[in-house]
Amino acid sequence: MAGEERVESGPAEPVAGATAKKRGFLKRVGWILGATLIALMICYASLLISSDGLQPDQREKVQNAIAVLQQQGFNREAFILKHLTVFRRTDNWWNKYIGHRDAYAATNFPFEVVTLYPDFFSVPVDDKERAAVLLHESCHLMGDGEDAALASTWRNKRRIGWTADRYHQTRVWDATEKLTRASFPYMFQCGTDGQSDCF
Numbered sequence: 001m002a003g004e005e006r007v008e009s010g011p012a013e014p015v016a017g018a019t020a021k022k023r024g025f026l027k028r029v030g031w032i033l034g035a036t037l038i039a040l041m042i043c044y045a046s047l048l049i050s051s052d053g054l055q056p057d058q059r060e061k062v063q064n065a066i067a068v069l070q071q072q073g074f075n076r077e078a079f080i081l082k083h084l085t086v087f088r089r090t091d092n093w094w095n096k097y098i099g100h101r102d103a104y105a106a107t108n109f110p111f112e113v114v115t116l117y118p119d120f121f122s123v124p125v126d127d128k129e130r131a132a133v134l135l136h137e138s139c140h141l142m143g144d145g146e147d148a149a150l151a152s153t154w155r156n157k158r159r160i161g162w163t164a165d166r167y168h169q170t171r172v173w174d175a176t177e178k179l180t181r182a183s184f185p186y187m188f189q190c191g192t193d194g195q196s197d198c199f
């Protein structure tokens with residue numbers, strides 16, 4: 001009897017064992033993924049709970065700036081800003097913990113939370129200039145670092161109509177040019193003097 005059983009179950013046993021092992025592995029992976037997802041959701045919720053949302057007039061300014069990007073064909077950036085990003089007007093715990101260098105905005109990647117500081121609403125002279133700031137933040141929302149965001153915004157500024165002839169005396173222009181020039185001197189080696197902006 002025992003011999004018969006061994007013959008029958010002999011070839012089946014390793015398969016059953018492998019299936020059980022695979023199931024155990026998948027269960028573990030599922031558990032890890034689930035736990036990670038829950039942790040991310042708790043972190044995301046905590047970012048929102050620890051900060052305040054925009055006021056209606058602030059939201060309008062943000063929408064106008066996004067509209068500028070959309071009109072100029074920055075479809076991916078506009079989509080992310082419009083549909084995937086949550087805008088806040090006060091620092092969440094993460095920003096408070098690490099501090100922020102930018103006066104206008106801070107982005108928490110990959111949570112797609114953008115905090116807009118009072119200067120974002122008062123310093124830029126119009127929607128185009130706010131669009132330039134949001135273009136910079138959209139780079140961070142896609143995972144880019146500071147240098148990549150600076151370079152991308154400087155290269156694309158003409159497309160949103162943010163040009164030297166109209167904006168060279170604004171605070172946002174001045175600060176952005178200084179930072180970009182410091183990081184990318186080669187972008188400013190054009191013109192007859194070899195010291196003019198190439199973009």
Ligand SMILES: [Zn+2]
Nearest residue numbers: 102136146149
């Ligand atoms: Zn930045």
